[in-house]
Amino acid sequence: MTLSVTVRQAFGAFTLDAAFEAPRGITVLFGRSGSGKTTVVNAVAGLLKPQSGRIAVDGHVLLDTAQRIFLPPHRRRIGYVFQEGRLFPHLTVRQNLGYGRWFAPKEARREDFAHVVEMLGIGPLLDRRPGGLSGGEKQRVAIGRALLSAPEIILADEPLAALDEARKAEILPYFERLRDEVAVPILYVSHSAAEVARLATTVVAIENGRVTRAGPAADVLGDPAVTPLGPREAGAILETRVLSHHDDGLTELAAGDDRLFLPRLPSAVGTPVRVRIAAQDVMLSVPRPAGMSALNILPATVADVRSGDGPGAIVSLDTSAGRILARITRRSAAALGLAPGTACHAVIKSVAVAPENVGGSSR
Known part of the structure; x- marks a missing residue:
C-alpha cells in the first residue's frame, strides 16, 4: 500500500506546499519544529482541510479539492499514535485494545490480537490499567489499539517526544518490528536525526514548508545538501x-x-x-x-x-x-x-x- 500526499495551505506569511509518496514501512517527515510536519499529518488525518491538495491510499481518495472530495476524520481508516498514550484510564489494557477493534470495519482485514500483543510485548499488561503503566508501556498499548482498528494508514506524531531516554530505548525496537511486519504505510513525525536514521525506510525532509528531498533513508541522509537540522546533525x-x-x-x-x-x-x-x-x-x-x-x-x-x-x-x-x-x-x-x-x-x-x-x- 502507498499513501500519496499533495497539500498546499497558507498560514499568513508561512505556506506549506508539499508532495510525496509514503510506501509500506515507516516514512519519516523530518525537519525542525515549525517546518510543517504536523500540518501534513493533520491534513492526512482529516483534522485540517487544506486550501488545495489530494490525498489517497492505493486509489482510495481521502481528499481531492479539485473534485470537492473531503472524507471527515471518522470515515478515514487511520490509526493515530499521539505523543501521549491517551488511553482510557478506567479500562484495562485488554479493554483499551478491544476499543480499537470495535472501530474496525467488518469487511476489513484485521490484525490478529495475539500477534499484536506478542509483537508489542504487552501480554503481561493486559489486566492492568493505564495508571500503573510506564510511559513506554502506554505508548505500546496505544500502538496496539491503533493497529487493531484495521487502519489503512498509521500516523505517529512525535510519539517518543514525551519519553525520557530510557523509555525511548525501550520502545524503539517495537517500532522497528512495526516497520518490518505491518503492511500499511506509517507516517512518522520526528526532528531527531538518530530516531530517523534508526527507524525510517523513507525520509521526507521538510524545510520552511517545502519538501527538499524524499526517498530511501540512506540516500536522503547521505546527501550533504539535506541538513534540515543544520550541519551539526548531519x-x-x-x-x-x-x-x-x-x-x-x-x-x-x-x-x-x-x-x-x-x-x-x-x-x-x-x-x-x-x-x-x-x-x-x-x-x-x-x-x-x-x-x-x-x-x-x-x-x-x-x-x-x-x-x-x-x-x-x-x-x-x-x-x-x-x-x-x-x-x-x-x-x-x-x-x-x-x-x-x-x-x-x-x-x-x-x-x-x-x-x-x-x-x-x-x-
Missing part, C-alpha cells in the same frame, strides 16, 4: 551485519568489504544492523593512519566537498560500506587537498557511535 546510514562478538566487549560488523567494531551489541551473529555514523565523529586522513587508537579505518573516495558560510565543510565519501559524511574545517579540507576523486581514509572511533544510533535493519 550523518549517514550504513547497513551492516553482525559477524562476531569478541571477548573484549566489542562486536564486529561486516560493512561491505570492510569491518566495523562497536561496543557489544545484543544482536545475534548474522543479524542485519543499521548504524548511523554522525559526520562530526569522522576524521579524515589521506595516507592510511598508523599508531592510532581508533579501530575503524575505512578506505574511501571523496565524492563531494560542500563548504558553508562558516569555517566548516561536509565531505561526502564513497566506501565499500556505503556513503559516509565527514564534518571537518575548510582549512583541513584544503590542507589535505580533498576534491572529488581523492583517495583517503575515514577514521571512526568505536565508542563515538552511541547506542541510540544502532538498530535493526529494515532489509
Whole structure:
C-alpha cells in the first residue's frame, strides 16, 4: 500500500506546499519544529482541510479539492499514535485494545490480537490499567489499539517526544518490528536525526514548508545538501551485519568489504544492523593512519566537498560500506587537498557511535 500526499495551505506569511509518496514501512517527515510536519499529518488525518491538495491510499481518495472530495476524520481508516498514550484510564489494557477493534470495519482485514500483543510485548499488561503503566508501556498499548482498528494508514506524531531516554530505548525496537511486519504505510513525525536514521525506510525532509528531498533513508541522509537540522546533525546510514562478538566487549560488523567494531551489541551473529555514523565523529586522513587508537579505518573516495558560510565543510565519501559524511574545517579540507576523486581514509572511533544510533535493519 502507498499513501500519496499533495497539500498546499497558507498560514499568513508561512505556506506549506508539499508532495510525496509514503510506501509500506515507516516514512519519516523530518525537519525542525515549525517546518510543517504536523500540518501534513493533520491534513492526512482529516483534522485540517487544506486550501488545495489530494490525498489517497492505493486509489482510495481521502481528499481531492479539485473534485470537492473531503472524507471527515471518522470515515478515514487511520490509526493515530499521539505523543501521549491517551488511553482510557478506567479500562484495562485488554479493554483499551478491544476499543480499537470495535472501530474496525467488518469487511476489513484485521490484525490478529495475539500477534499484536506478542509483537508489542504487552501480554503481561493486559489486566492492568493505564495508571500503573510506564510511559513506554502506554505508548505500546496505544500502538496496539491503533493497529487493531484495521487502519489503512498509521500516523505517529512525535510519539517518543514525551519519553525520557530510557523509555525511548525501550520502545524503539517495537517500532522497528512495526516497520518490518505491518503492511500499511506509517507516517512518522520526528526532528531527531538518530530516531530517523534508526527507524525510517523513507525520509521526507521538510524545510520552511517545502519538501527538499524524499526517498530511501540512506540516500536522503547521505546527501550533504539535506541538513534540515543544520550541519551539526548531519550523518549517514550504513547497513551492516553482525559477524562476531569478541571477548573484549566489542562486536564486529561486516560493512561491505570492510569491518566495523562497536561496543557489544545484543544482536545475534548474522543479524542485519543499521548504524548511523554522525559526520562530526569522522576524521579524515589521506595516507592510511598508523599508531592510532581508533579501530575503524575505512578506505574511501571523496565524492563531494560542500563548504558553508562558516569555517566548516561536509565531505561526502564513497566506501565499500556505503556513503559516509565527514564534518571537518575548510582549512583541513584544503590542507589535505580533498576534491572529488581523492583517495583517503575515514577514521571512526568505536565508542563515538552511541547506542541510540544502532538498530535493526529494515532489509
